[in-house]
Amino acid sequence: MKAIVMRWKRAAGAWRSEAGCRIRQYGARLVFPLLSAVALVWFLVRVLPKPIRATYPCQRAAFPLASAFVIWLLGVKSGLLAWVSWTRWRKALQPVGLVCGAVGLFALMALATGEMARLSGPLSGPQNAWTPSDPPNAPMGTAKGIFPGRVVWMRDTNATPWNGTSGHWWDDETGVRQAAVDRMLAASLQALTGTTNNAAAWERVFRHFNATHGRGDAGYRAGETLAVKVNCNNNYSGYGD
Structure with missing residues (x-):
């Protein structure tokens, strides 16, 4: 027991020492980038498959941290560019940048001119009526249910x-x-x-x-738990419920 107490005192003393202060300072500096990076990954994983999730409260809370991480990365990049003498590289790459910019500008102008001419000109030849890729009454996928494909709609x-x-x-x-x-x-x-x-x-x-679902021909049994998901989204912002 005494050995454990002595080791604990040594660890506490080392933590309060100058080296321990440096470790705490470096650790504190890493907290924000790590949390922001996690928020960015979470935001992208959740929102990219379904963009409407960006309106969820959790994603609204994560977005400021995620955007701050992106801004932080841009700041780091700017600092690195300044550190490697960006002025020297800018002078060396300035002619190349001007040439690329001029070529891109002329390409955009040519593309825009051709597109405007195509849209403003008369239509050539007979125009066929648009035909949808899927014909009517041809549902996609495999019908499921007691009566496969049956859908019930009720309004009162x-x-x-x-x-x-x-x-x-x-x-x-x-x-x-x-x-x-x-x-x-x-x-x-x-x-x-x-x-x-x-x-x-x-x-x-x-x-x-x-x-x-592989449970045999059986109905409800006493003691089984049911989960009911109710969609109660309120579309009227005047009521904060």
Whole structure:
């Protein structure tokens, strides 16, 4: 035990020493770049496959750190260029840069002139009607479900009678009428499963799910847990709920 205490005291003393202070300073300098780099990677991984995710609160929080990391990298690059005597390289590369810029400018002007002439000129020859690549009533992919490909759509304006001004959209009766919502759910479920009552509809849903997921021909069993994902996105920014 004494040996452990002595080692701990030595480690604490080394940490408080001048060398330890340098280590802490260097570590503190690395915290921001590391966190910003992680934020940038996370932002790109999440947003590039689905750009709408950029509006998510977590991505809004990560974006300032990610952009700060990019700015930090640009600052490091600028410092390196200054360190290697950028003035000397600029003088050496100035003629090449001028030539490349002139060539690029003339190329853009020629391209723009040709495109403007093509768009402003008359159409030549007969114009064929546009034909979509996929013909009508030819769905893509493999149909799934109890009745493969069946989709149920249900609408009842009595379910949400809120007028947009008085009360709130989540208030009972004036915002949401639960009885109408229950009728919509029951009608949709029965139409989807081809049954005439809710009990038979749920039984068919569970049996089909279990049969297609390697669980045999079995319905719901007592004690099983169900997860329901409800989409309650509010499109009215005036209510911060």
